[in-house]
Amino acid sequence: RAMELPPGHFPAARAAAAAVGYLRYLRGGPGSGLQLRQLRRARRQDIDGVGHKYYLELELEDVLDKDRTVSCTAEVLYHLGSNTSAPDVQLTVQGELRSTEEADKEFYNRIRSLEKEFVAENIPDSHGNVPPELEPIHLLAWAASGYVIWQNSMENTKFHLAQVKHVKQVKRNDEDLQFDFVILLHEMVSQEVLPWEVTLLWHPQRGARVPQSRAAPAGS
Amino acid sequence: HQVLRVVPQSNEELQELQELQELEHLQLDFWLAPSRLGLPVDMRVPFRSLQAVKAHLEAAGVSYSIMIEDVQALLDEEQTEMLRSSRQRSVDTNTFNYEAYHTIDEIYNFMDMLVAENPNLVSKLEIGRSTENRPLYVLKFSTGGTNRPAIWIDTGIHSREWVTQASGVWFAKKIVQDHANNEGVASILETMDIFLEIVTNPDGFAYTHTTNRMWRKTRSRHAGAICVGVDPNRNWDAGFGDAGASGNSCSETYHGPYPNSEPEVKSIVDFVKSHGNIKAFVSIHSYSQLLLYPYGYTTTPAPDEQELNEISAKAVAALSSLYGTKFTYGSIITTIYRASGSTVDWTYNQGIKYSFTFELRDTGRYGFLLPATQIVPTAQETWLALKVIMEHARDNSY
Numbered sequence: 129r130a131m132e133l134p135p136g137h138f139p140a141a142r143a144a145a146a147a148v149g150y151l152r153y154l155r156g157g158p159g160s161g162l163q164l165r166q167l168r169r170a171r172r173q174d175i176d177g178v179g180h181k182y183y184l185e186l187e188l189e190d191v192l193d194k195d196r197t198v199s200c201t202a203e204v205l206y207h208l209g210s211n212t213s214a215p216d217v218q219l220t221v222q223g224e225l226r227s228t229e230e231a232d233k234e235f236y237n238r239i240r241s242l243e244k245e246f247v248a249e250n251i252p253d254s255h256g257n258v259p260p261e262l263e264p265i266h267l268l269a270w271a272a273s274g275y276v277i278w279q280n281s282m283e284n285t286k287f288h289l290a291q292v293k294h295v296k297q298v299k300r301n302d303e304d305l306q307f308d309f310v311i312l313l314h315e316m317v318s319q320e321v322l323p324w325e326v327t328l329l330w331h332p333q334r335g336a337r338v339p340q341s342r343a344a345p346a347g348s
Numbered sequence: 349h350q351v352l353r354v355v356p357q358s359n360e361e362l363q364e365l366q367e368l369q370e371l372e373h374l375q376l377d378f379w380l381a382p383s384r385l386g387l388p389v390d391m392r393v394p395f396r397s398l399q400a401v402k403a404h405l406e407a408a409g410v411s412y413s414i415m416i417e418d419v420q421a422l423l424d425e426e427q428t429e430m431l432r433s434s435r436q437r438s439v440d441t442n443t444f445n446y447e448a449y450h451t452i453d454e455i456y457n458f459m460d461m462l463v464a465e466n467p468n469l470v471s472k473l474e475i476g477r478s479t480e481n482r483p484l485y486v487l488k489f490s491t492g493g494t495n496r497p498a499i500w501i502d503t504g505i506h507s508r509e510w511v512t513q514a515s516g517v518w519f520a521k522k523i524v525q526d527h528a529n530n531e532g533v534a535s536i537l538e539t540m541d542i543f544l545e546i547v548t549n550p551d552g553f554a555y556t557h558t559t560n561r562m563w564r565k566t567r568s569r570h571a572g573a574i575c576v577g578v579d580p581n582r583n584w585d586a587g588f589g590d591a592g593a594s595g596n597s598c599s600e601t602y603h604g605p606y607p608n609s610e611p612e613v614k615s616i617v618d619f620v621k622s623h624g625n626i627k628a629f630v631s632i633h634s635y636s637q638l639l640l641y642p643y644g645y646t647t648t649p650a651p652d653e654q655e656l657n658e659i660s661a662k663a664v665a666a667l668s669s670l671y672g673t674k675f676t677y678g679s680i681i682t683t684i685y686r687a688s689g690s691t692v693d694w695t696y697n698q699g700i701k702y703s704f705t706f707e708l709r710d711t712g713r714y715g716f717l718l719p720a721t722q723i724v725p726t727a728q729e730t731w732l733a734l735k736v737i738m739e740h741a742r743d744n745s746y
Contacts (some may be wrong), residue, residue, distance in 0.1 A: 134682075136676040136677070136678055136683060136686055137678070137683060138682070163711070164711065166674070168384060185682075194704075238395070242417060243414055244417065252714060252717045252719070254449070254510075254556075254557075254561045255716070255717075255719070255720050256714050256717040256719035256720060256722070257717045257720070258719075261418065273366060288712035288714075288715050289718060290562065290715050290716060290717070291561075293716075306407050312562065313564075314715055314716070316636075316684075318599070318600060318601065319579075319600035319601055320599075320600050321600075
């Protein structure tokens with residue numbers, strides 16, 4: 129039987145963060161980013177021999193268009209005793225967000241037409257500043273970090289993307305854009321800020337994929 | 349926008365370029381106009397005309413190079429440089445830029461200016477020195493009396509939480525303004541004093557400017573510790589060393605070798621004990637948009653939990669009334685995580701009933717790197733919540 133959880137308490141908030149990470153990976157792109165506006169409801173079910181399953185009702189907003197919100201129901205299953213497998217996340221999104229087709233295409237063409245591979249650092253900078261032309265890269269980093277966050281979330285962790293330390297485009301022979309990121313993830317419970325190396329592939333129709341990611345070696 | 353360069357090698361090429369000048373719809377901006385053979389022609393081409401212009405040149409067999417890939421990026425960089433180099437010291441607290449993040453020197457200078465401008469209301473106390481021997485300053489706002497019941501506010505105990513020190517600066521000015529206009533907290537100042545420590549962890553703060561923007565702890569080196577720094581919000585004598593802090597010096601939540609090992613913490617402990625009449629204590633952090641009360645080190649509810657919960661509800665509603673910013677509230681241990689040795693658990697156990705911790709904006713989009721444009725709105729809305737707490741303390745003496 130599922131137990132009702134106060135949405136303002138941390139167990140529900142942590143499960144929501146894992147679900148939002150997964151959603152950012154699925155839906156992320158240079159033209160949009162989803163953020164949790166409110167966790168409306170949360171329940172937890174302890175499944176013997178399997179793990180803990182959270183049922184969540186989320187309200188999300190588009191960071192570039194805050195008047196637009198969508199609802200989402202999510203199920204997050206943390207496997208029993210596992211520190212190595214990602215939680216299973218199932219989600220259903222209700223409602224439509226604004227189309228990013230134009231912005232996606234423009235970004236794609238812009239990057240493809242660059243003579244030299246795109247490089248940038250410290251997004252945002254120390255003062256929280258993100259120059260407008262770096263916002264699409266910032267949002268792609270969100271998609272990439274969404275993957276890492278989802279894959280590494282546990283019931284006692286809550287990750288956020290703290291900063292993009294470095295990003296380098298890698299030109300490819302196929303139609304994907306490739307960005308190699310070094311991101312800093314902030315983990316709320318331990319308060320650690322952890323560097324991760326993540327490779328992101330992105331294409332306007334195919335969306336985002338992370339072929340590889342790893343915690344950056346010590347001293348990096 | 350890109351800047352393309354063509355060096356015309358023939359009269360035909362020169363003519364091509366001169367014709368391009370006539371095509372107004374392309375909106376080309378010639379930095380170096382076509383004039384003679386062999387002289388470079390530089391034109392700034394807006395993004396939407398790029399394909400057309402390049403196609404035009406290629407079809408005519410005119411070779412070109414891309415001089416500037418991205419004009420906007422260059423402009424932005426320049427602007428940043430200009431701003432950085434034109435950081436002039438303001439001469440008074442009216443011209444001080446509250447909408448920007450400042451260095452420790454700029455904040456300490458601000459404090460001196462505020463005191464100089466308002467000597468009858470504001471004084472600066474040095475309550476101790478940090479590990480690296482930086483002064484620990486507290487501003488005292490008082491309209492008189494002797495050892496009046498007081499409110500304590502601190503910001504910046506975790507150095508990377510930059511919106512908090514910036515808000516502290518704004519609070520200081522706001523108190524002075526309210527007093528001058530006889531509104532807001534002026535009535536509180538009739539019977540109570542306000543103490544405000546803006547840079548509670550100056551060594552850490554300096555470090556975030558010079559070396560590591562994400563530094564949280566103090567900068568102490570203790571015997572036998574491999575790493576530098578202690579989490580000043582795990583170093584207080586309330587459940588010290590229990591679950592909810594780390595014994596590993598390399599951890600961000602390292603509690604330190606013993607309670608009050610950090611001068612930044614000990615100086616406040618000594619101040620609070622010797623003052624003896626502090627009625628409300630608020631320690632300000634970021635981020636997560638939370639208003640929290642004791643306990644963090646135990647699941648046992650605080651005896652005054654109901655009252656603290658009611659105050660929190662009111663404070664959060666007041667905060668939200670300004671810009672709609674949503675805060676969650678509750679005890680530390682249920683709302684955010686178990687934390688031992690934290691500030692307000694100690695102050696509460698000392699008998700300071702109205703002990704609260706804030707976690708300011710945002711909820712993770714920018715996190716510690718909150719854009720400077722959000723400093724003032726954050727400070728404004730937080731101030732409304734602080735006033736609820738201060739007024740409650742004033743109206744419910746104990």
